[in-house]
Amino acid sequence: MGLETVFGHSFLTTRLDEAVNWGRKYSFFQYPFVTACCGMEYMSVFASAYDIARFGAEYPRFSPRQADVLFVVGTVNEKLAPVLKRVYDQMCEPKWVVSFGVCATSGGFYDNYATVQGIDKIIPVDIYIPGCPPRPEAVLDALIKLQAKVSKESVLDRKASGGAATGPMAVKAAKYK
Ligand code: SF4
Helix, strand or coil, X not given: CCHHHHHCHHHHHHHHHHHHHHHHHCCCCEEEEECCCHHHHHHHXXXXXXXXXXXXXXXXXXXXXXXCEEEEXXXXXXXXXXXXXXXXXXXXXXXXXXXXXXXXXXXXXXXCCCECCCHHHCCCCCEEECCCCCCHHHHHHHHHHHHHHHHCCCHHHHHHHCCCCCCHHHHHHHCCC
């Protein structure tokens, strides 16, 4: 009688998820894709008053291959969209995306032909942070929400999806390849 028969497949994978997700949610490495004024508030989260290191997400990485959380901070225009897509594609699984501020989330008040009306037209987004710019507290709140989301994920699901856009998302993303 094998282990799987004794404990059941779901028991084994649930315990694996808990252990792996615990490690993942306390060791985020961010890639800051900073394009505009929101960057000032983003930087303040690293200072001692807010101290993002308390959440295990201290060091930004400036190579997408070394990062697992993509922070898109500021306005993204149509010319920059393929660059954002390329950066996202270069990140290894598992990876998550945070949209920082209204410009990244919806274009903000730049409702014009040159501005992407939300980065979720290019890449999948896990957490949206409202504000123009968002307060540092909102960034920490988003990080806690992302930790909660990661802790509920299944390692097997993440492997199966491969982070690729699917359905209508794939059609939108194809425009920026
Ligand atoms: S949301 Fe506001 S602060 Fe952030 S990039 Fe847009 S205009 Fe600037």
